[in-house]
Amino acid sequence: QLQLQESGPGLVKSSETLSLTCTVSGGSINSSTYFWGWIRQPPGKGLEWIGNIYYTGGTYYNPSLRSRITISVDTSKNHFSLKLTSVTATDTAVYYCARCYSGSSSHFDYWGQGTLVTVSS
Amino acid sequence: SSELTQDPAVSVALGQTVRITCQGDSLRGYYASWYQQKPGQAPILVMYGKNDRPSGIPDRFSGSDSGNTASLTITGAQAEDEADYYCNSRDSSGNHRFGGGTKLTVL
Numbered sequence: 001q002l003q004l005q006e007s008g009p010g011l012v013k014s015s016e017t018l019s020l021t022c023t024v025s026g027g028s029i030n031s032s033t034y035f036w037g038w039i040r041q042p043p044g045k046g047l048e049w050i051g052n053i054y055y056t057g058g059t060y061y062n063p064s065l066r067s068r069i070t071i072s073v074d075t076s077k078n079h080f081s082l083k084l085t086s087v088t089a090t091d092t093a094v095y096y097c098a099r100c101y102s103g104s105s106s107h108f109d110y111w112g113q114g115t116l117v118t119v120s121s
Numbered sequence: 122s123s124e125l126t127q128d129p130a131v132s133v134a135l136g137q138t139v140r141i142t143c144q145g146d147s148l149r150g151y152y153a154s155w156y157q158q159k160p161g162q163a164p165i166l167v168m169y170g171k172n173d174r175p176s177g178i179p180d181r182f183s184g185s186d187s188g189n190t191a192s193l194t195i196t197g198a199q200a201e202d203e204a205d206y207y208c209n210s211r212d213s214s215g216n217h218r219f220g221g222g223t224k225l226t227v228l
Binding site: 037039046047048049052060061062063096100102104105106107108109111112113114 | 156164207209210211214217218221
């Protein structure tokens with residue numbers, strides 16, 4: 001059974017960089033079929049797609065966040081990572097990682113449990 | 122527009138049928154996927170593609186699409202179906218977007 005687990009600091013200071021890692025177990029990140037994505041959810045609000053990465057390193061980013069985000073992949077460690085720079089209170093959210101099939105019937109089929117990141121002033 | 126629009130809230134009587142809709146231009150070229158989220162939990166995939174259910178999702182959940190609108194139908198809603206439901210779709214640039222979510226109340 002594929003499992004994804006987010007890890008990283010739960011508290012980040014305003015203007016600094018948020019860094020999270022998603023470790024994949026029970027399957028290989030070296031899949032030609034799937035992308036690997038980050039999604040976030042501010043408290044009490046809806047889901048927001050952040051971006052996807054392919055195992056070769058190709059990326060797709062949410063245009064509204066593109067200038068601040070970097071998603072990278074380390075196939076040797078079977079994990080992928082998110083960096084979000086210059087954070088503010090509006091970046092406080094539960095951050096999820098997920099596996100994404102990105103064909104015409106795209107979908108996120110496996111999700112991590114999520115990790116709450118709070119931006120403090 | 123690349124946005125996906127959902128009704129904020131829908132209610133259904135126990136055992137009745139409810140349709141949750143999602144509208145957006147990207148749905149003319151790409152299928153929607155649907156996610157159920159209960160309080161304090163991660164979303165789970167309940168529907169994708171033309172009408173595909175992941176393993177373990179009850180067959181009372183079904184999907185359909187027409188033009189720029191995708192629908193998730195629950196036939197014979199159960200108390201455990203009360204949750205937030207989100208649609209998602211990609212666009213031609215490979216970007217994804219979620220709808221604003223629909224809060225389903227089972228009366």
